[in-house]
Amino acid sequence: MQISKVKEVPIKETPHKVDARMLYDKDTAQAIYIKLEAGESLKPHITPVDVFFYVLEGTPEILIGNEKQIIEADCLVESPKNIPHYISNNSDKVARILVVKAPKPTTKTKLL
Secondary structure, eight states, X not given: OOOOOGGGSOOOOOTTOSEEEEXXXXXXXXXXXXXXXXXXXXXXXXXXXXXXXXXXXSOOEEEEXXXXXXXXXXXXXXXXXXXXXEEEOOSSSOEEEEEEXXXXXXXXXXXX
C-alpha cells in the first residue's frame, strides 16, 4: 500500500508560484494537491488532457472556458482538454483543491 501525506510531499515548482504537490504520477493519471492562500490564483492555462477539480476546503472561483463560478467544498468541477481554465481564491480563507489529470499529459500545459 502506498500512502502519501500531503505535508510530507515536496512543493512542486510551477509557473503559478503556489503550494502544489504531486500526490500521484502514473501514465494513467496525475493527482495534484493545490493550496491557495487568500488572494492567490493559478494563471489562466490550457491542459492537453481532461482535468477535474475537487474542492476540499474553501470557496475558490473556477473559470472553465467562459463560465466562472464560486465553488463550495465537496464539489467536483470538470474541465475538458484544450479549454482555458484557472482557479482563484478571492476569499479571506485558505482554499484546498485536488486536481486530477487523466491521462497523464505528455505535452506541456500552455499558459495564456
